[in-house]
Amino acid sequence: MEWFVSLAPIFNDLLTDDGSLVIEIGNAWEEGRPVQSLLHLECLLGLVNNPDSDLRLIQEFISYNPSRLPSPAQWVTVNRLRTVDSYTHVWWMSKSDYPKADNSKVLRPYSKSMQKLLKTKKFNAGKRPSEHEISKSAFTKNNGGSIAHNLFELEPLDNNREVRLPHNVLSFSNTNSNDYFLRRCREENITPHPARMHAGLIAFFIDFLTDENDLVLDPFAGSNTTGYIAEKRNRKWVSIEISEDYAYDSIIRFDDPDLNTSLKICSKNRGVA
Ligand SMILES: C[S@@+](CC[C@H](N)C(=O)[O-])C[C@H]1O[C@@H](n2cnc3c(N)ncnc32)[C@H](O)[C@@H]1O
Numbered sequence: 001m002e003w004f005v006s007l008a009p010i011f012n013d014l015l016t017d018d019g020s021l022v023i024e025i026g027n028a029w030e031e032g033r034p035v036q037s038l039l040h041l042e043c044l045l046g047l048v049n050n051p052d053s054d055l056r057l058i059q060e061f062i063s064y065n066p067s068r069l070p071s072p073a074q075w076v077t078v079n080r081l082r083t084v085d086s087y088t089h090v091w092w093m094s095k096s097d098y099p100k101a102d103n104s105k106v107l108r109p110y111s112k113s114m115q116k117l118l119k120t121k122k123f124n125a126g127k128r129p130s131e132h133e134i135s136k137s138a139f140t141k142n143n144g145g146s147i148a149h150n151l152f153e154l155e156p157l158d159n160n161r162e163v164r165l166p167h168n169v170l171s172f173s174n175t176n177s178n179d180y181f182l183r184r185c186r187e188e189n190i191t192p193h194p195a196r197m198h199a200g201l202i203a204f205f206i207d208f209l210t211d212e213n214d215l216v217l218d219p220f221a222g223s224n225t226t227g228y229i230a231e232k233r234n235r236k237w238v239s240i241e242i243s244e245d246y247a248y249d250s251i252i253r254f255d256d257p258d259l260n261t262s263l264k265i266c267s268k269n270r271g272v273a
Pocket of ligand 1: 193195196197198219220221222223224225226240241242243246
């Protein structure tokens with residue numbers, strides 16, 4: 001925790017005034033006890049209260065993974081005392097109250113009922129039980145999609161899986177760009193990085209918080225999902241990874257024919273030309 005909190009001034013110095021820091025962090029459990037740890041909260045408070053940085057929490061997102069294996073196994077599957085821990089926290093932070101952001105760049109597709117409503121323009125205006133006043137023109141304008149929520153559902157690779165959340169919760173189906181990487185790993189007999197981030201999650205924040213040619217930094221890059229998505233979205237990127245093997249293996253991402261890039265990295269010699 002001290003190590004994590006000590007990163008605050010470093011992140012602070014690296015960020016532009018309108019830049020954003022996005023951190024994904026999972027839940028932890030007290031050792032040997034069916035009690036959830038508060039470590040993530042201590043980390044968050046440590047970051048925002050660090051006297052050598054101006055970081056603040058802009059908004060918290062929850063990333064729900066319906067395919068998460070039961071954990072903590074002892075308390076979920078053996079003793080049956082707790083439910084499956086199936087989400088991570090995603091903290092969007094900045095050193096100003098107004099980091100660059102545009103939610104119109106990350107619209108969700110309209111639900112079927114909303115599409116119907118936009119077509120027929122038939123709905124009941126007036127007061128709802130929630131006290132919201134719905135005006136006569138509220139649902140007549142097509143804005144290209146609805147505004148994203150701060151809850152993500154991560155889709156597994158199987159697109160036929162039944163989705164058991166309200167249908168309009170933001171979901172990342174069809175955005176999992178790990179496919180090419182995994183296929184190449186199989187072909188080349190490489191064990192894929194065990195903790196890859198969901199590409200849709202990274203794409204969401206890059207689209208939402210940056211413009212083309214902005215710089216995206218991932219200091220703990222692993223298989224470099226971030227660099228791959230940044231390249232795909234025409235952002236400049238810098239990725240740092242302590243393990244030479246992970247860094248080396250990640251280079252195969254840039255052979256992806258779908259990646260329209262002039263970047264001269266190629267896995268043939270796994271070097272940068
Ligand atoms: C959770 S993984 C990141 C996975 C990545 N988001 C992806 O999609 O592949 C964290 C990575 O940080 C690396 N790491 C740990 N300490 C580091 C350090 N001090 N400097 C750079 N990388 C580090 C680990 O080797 C690991 O690959």
